Amino acid sequence: MHFTTYIIIAVSVVLFAVAIIVGVLRNRKLVQEGKIIKRQGSFWESAELFITQAAFDQVLRSLSRTDLRDCKVTAEHSSGSRYVVFRSSHAWNAALEYKGSNNGIHYYEFSFPAYRTRNGVPYRPDTMNVMETAVEKTFLAIDPRTRVENHRLQFKSKF
Amino acid sequence: MAENIIIIIVAVITVVVLTLISFGIHKLVRMGTDSIRNSIVEKQEKRNPPRQENLADKFQHNPYQNRPYQNRPYQNRPYQNRPYQQNPYQNNTYR
Numbered sequence: 001m002h003f004t005t006y007i008i009i010a011v012s013v014v015l016f017a018v019a020i021i022v023g024v025l026r027n028r029k030l031v032q033e034g035k036i037i038k039r040q041g042s043f044w045e046s047a048e049l050f051i052t053q054a055a056f057d058q059v060l061r062s063l064s065r066t067d068l069r070d071c072k073v074t075a076e077h078s079s080g081s082r083y084v085v086f087r088s089s090h091a092w093n094a095a096l097e098y099k100g101s102n103n104g105i106h107y108y109e110f111s112f113p114a115y116r117t118r119n120g121v122p123y124r125p126d127t128m129n130v131m132e133t134a135v136e137k138t139f140l141a142i143d144p145r146t147r148v149e150n151h152r153l154q155f156k157s158k159f
Numbered sequence: 160m161a162e163n164i165i166i167i168i169v170a171v172i173t174v175v176v177l178t179l180i181s182f183g184i185h186k187l188v189r190m191g192t193d194s195i196r197n198s199i200v201e202k203q204e205k206r207n208p209p210r211q212e213n214l215a216d217k218f219q220h221n222p223y224q225n226r227p228y229q230n231r232p233y234q235n236r237p238y239q240n241r242p243y244q245q246n247p248y249q250n251n252t253y254r
Contacts, residue, residue, distance in 0.1 A: 037218060051211065058228060136214060146214040154197045155191040 004091060027126055034147060035070060036129040040063040044092075044128050047111035048135075049099075054142035055096045060084065062138045063096075071127045071134075086131060090124040091116040094131050110135050 030036045048157070054062075060077065063084065069129060072089040082098040092115035099107035110132065115122045138148045 030211065049209075050214070088190065140214055140218070142213055147211045148214045148217070149209045149211045151209050152200045155193060157193050 011050065023126075030130065031062075032128060034134050036126065039129060042114060043113045043132070043157065044122055044125060046150045046152050047109050047130070049151060050108040050110065050139050050146055051054055051149070052106055052108070052139055052143045052146040053104060054139060054146070056082070056106065058142050059098075059138065061095075062142055063135075066134050066138055068131065068134060071131045073131065088127060088131070090127045091125075092128055094128070094137065095134075108139075 024060050027036070029107045031038060063075065068086070071086070073094075075084055077084045084096045086094040087095075087096070093111055094110065094112050099109055101107065106134075112122075112128060115128070117123070131154045136148070
């Protein structure tokens with residue numbers, strides 16, 4: 001092989017290592033700031049069902065006060081709708097759906113219905129984690145006895 | 160001249176057809192992997208139905224969260240703050 005080829009290979013290996021280190025450091029910082037919690041791999045493929053005493057109005061009010069600047073998100077909710085859709089400029093959407101209530105217990109489902117991937121992984125899973133953590137903290141702030149259930153979602157790839 | 164035009168047209172058509180075929184194959188493979196993955200997930204959910212957990216526990220007892228000693232490596236070590244660490248010559252019987 002030519003000398004230049006070796007240099008190109010070495011530079012790409014170094015760049016790859018630097019990218020991994022930067023990612024790990026950024027994740028560690030977010031964990032220490034309490035903006036994310038460590039989760040199982042592919043957490044974006046699961047929906048979280050929240051079982052809580054928090055009413056939908058309370059949740060909406062609390063979410064509107066939540067700081068979501070790290071996710072670059074715009075929240076959309078039309079009055080009378082049971083959905084809140086969060087559109088992020090990091091190529092993912094999240095949705096919180098109010099599933100109804102039973103004897104004063106309310107049910108909500110949070111999931112990522114659409115996201116773009118590179119090699120099967122979303123572009124910025126850390127921002128998805130920030131979003132999910134913010135939603136969990138919102139429910140905890142309203143009702144500390146909130147319970148949660150994880151469901152893996154069926155999915156369909158698009159091109 | 161006419162032959163060159165024919166060759167160019169054939170080349171363009173070949174490229175387009177090959178692109179369409181590769182796109183179709185890619186789509187078929189993705190559909191296949193999606194359906195395999197979905198059926199595995201369905202079976203797993205049936206075998207191990209999801210359990211409810213306290214949301215607060217996810218923050219307090221998160222097995223994936225950093226443990227305290229990782230942030231403060233010398234905290235809670237049994238050999239910390241022993242007298243000889245503060246003054247190595249204290250209680251030294253050889254002096």
